[in-house]
Amino acid sequence: MxxxxxxxxxxxxxxxxxxxxxxxxxxxxxxxxxxxxxxxxxxxxxxxxxxxxxxxxxxxxxxxxxxxxxxxxxxxxxxxxxxxxxxxxxxxxxxxxxxxxxxxxxxxxxxxxxxxxxxxxxxxxxxxxxxxxxxxxxxxxxxxxxxxxxxEEMLKDVEQALTDALSGMTPPGLTGVPLRAGAAPGDSAVQTAHTPGLAPGNRILLRGSPSGDEEHDVDRVEQDPAGDRTRLTLAASSPVRGTFPAGDSSVSVVVPVAFGTAAALPGAATPRVEVSTTDVREDPDRTGCVAQRDSFRPRGPLTLCTVRPPARAYTADYRITAVGQGAGQQTWVHNEVLTRLAADRPLWINDAPAPVRMLPPPCRDEREGQEPVPVRVHLRVGSHMQTGPREALPWVRRTEVRAGRPDTAGDDEGMAPRP
The missing domain is CATH 2.60.120.430 (Galactose-binding lectin)
Structure with missing residues (x-):
């Protein structure tokens, strides 16, 4: 949904x-x-x-x-x-x-x-x-x-919930780096305090403009230790849009969440988290058998409600890959993924908690030939999807069932639903 x-x-x-x-x-x-x-x-x-x-x-x-x-x-x-x-x-x-x-x-x-x-x-x-x-x-x-x-859009909702859970990561030492010079609309580069951890491929968050924060991808990094400066050249398609005064503005490296594989994400930022769907299937053990009743509303002397079939349960499996600049940063991203998707912390899908659990990797995980070796988490998410339309019906508040003895002179059997 x-x-x-x-x-x-x-x-x-x-x-x-x-x-x-x-x-x-x-x-x-x-x-x-x-x-x-x-x-x-x-x-x-x-x-x-x-x-x-x-x-x-x-x-x-x-x-x-x-x-x-x-x-x-x-x-x-x-x-x-x-x-x-x-x-x-x-x-x-x-x-x-x-x-x-x-x-x-x-x-x-x-x-x-x-x-x-x-x-x-x-x-x-x-x-x-x-x-x-x-x-x-x-x-x-x-x-x-x-x-x-x-x-109702179950898979899109699960993807959004995963994005929300994994967003907001900032590697240690790369948060709130102050600008050494102000940036103006149209600038293709920004200068920060000397920060060796900044690298090409970073996605940065610029903060401090009255018009709001901005995200940019970094194409080139020039380090100037003697001048206590680092120059970040931004992607050509993404110049600065607002005004960021020196001293009041800063740069932080963010870890974006992308759905797809490395091959399908050319030029993707580093560090990043990649999420790929590996399997979706119905979960009959979690599907209820009682019709849902909701939407009570007055209609003249009656109260109407809507009835629909029980929501159908599904499990969706995902492969989550941590990508970083070198083994140390990659391990840090991996650790953040493990912390945010632990089994004792439900995944919040449209303000409702959904169960998650980690799975063992499949027999073949396509690790060969990639450098550095990707660090992956295999995750299963439980969700539900409505599969039937609502039908408006009078709401029966009380039902009486009467039955007479076989030798009763009159017919005393019947059902009397009362709306």
Whole structure:
């Protein structure tokens, strides 16, 4: 599921009534510290909290909304546990009376749950407002984490998660090297303090410009120990774009993550991490057998929900190659890969944890004839993919089954589902 982040919950939604307090706090989600919106409602008159995006949001290509929910009171829509919070949005092209509104279920108190909401049948090309609103005047305390739009693309999502997990590496001694001379738009080279570790093929991050950071590939390096300078000539296709004043700007070597093989990545930066897919297959042992039910919404006197088949489980195998300038740097990159993809640290795919484990190398790993010998990690990632469409149905809240004795005078058998 490729996702679009709509609200990151680092800022509070805007409450329309003092009875509904909205604040920002910290909470652990499967061992990871996250920033959440905390909603506390004292009950009574209806209240709401709004989020107005800066520009209308087009979700035409997105099938689902999703967010994490943690609440103090269960809510499944029954008389004993009624719904008390709803999520809605307004589209600039809505017709009079058109509504996009869903109840937020809570299956158990004080535990995190994902709340998916299908929007594939709703207008969603110019969304101008999202709203959280109370239902029934029931007091509650709820925490929400990240509202996202979702589109099903399993392999792309796993690749993005691997990129996120492996990005941000900077080799020791090559972080925050100060510029010795300022750089201006159009410059083809930058000068730093003398740093012997800088080398051709590096990808560098320039920091210190008011217009933002920049990444560049280095074609040539000239060392001047006597003048305490190192001159980095940038790739011809990538001159400096912003203004970087000396003293306030710096250069750091970054380790990019590339999907493919060395042969398919001519001129790739060094150091780098290469990721190649080696196998994808269904994992029936992890596939559930219970239909999924979500997207509860009012429709006149009824409550509708959508039902779809269980998500199908898959495993995706990857070969991850650490490439560095010499054996020492290559070992450092390898160690970073091992640390970031350890089995006790799940891979976060669209804000949901996925299992990972390392595999033994295959019998033939194509190591021959390469210098230096590549250092590889073979990784297996567990993921899921939706394989069936949603079907909207009346939600049956209670089912009675009655059966009479064989000698009963009247027919006392029957089933009575009640929406």
């Amino acid at each position: 490729t996702t679009l982040l709509i609200h990151d919950t680092t800022r509070p939604w805007t409450s329309t009534d003092p009875a509904l307090d909205v604040s920002v706090g910290s909470r652990a989600l499967f061992g990871r510290q996250i920033t959440v919106n905390r909603l506390r409602y004292d009950g009574g008159a209806p209240a709401a909290a709004d989020f107005l995006p800066g520009n209308p949001i087009d979700l035409t290509d997105w099938e689902e909304l999703g967010l994490w929910v943690r609440a103090d009171t269960p809510a499944d829509g029954t008389r004993a546990r009624p719904f008390y919070l709803a999520l809605s949005y307004a589209d600039a092209q809505d017709t009079p009376g058109e509504e996009h509104r869903w109840f937020i279920p809570v299956n158990a108190a004080h535990g995190w749950e994902q709340c998916p909401i299908g929007i594939g049948a709703d207008r969603r090309a110019r969304i101008v407002k999202f709203r959280l609103e109370t239902v029934g005047g029931i007091p509650f305390a709820v925490e929400l984490y990240r509202l996202r739009a979702v589109r």
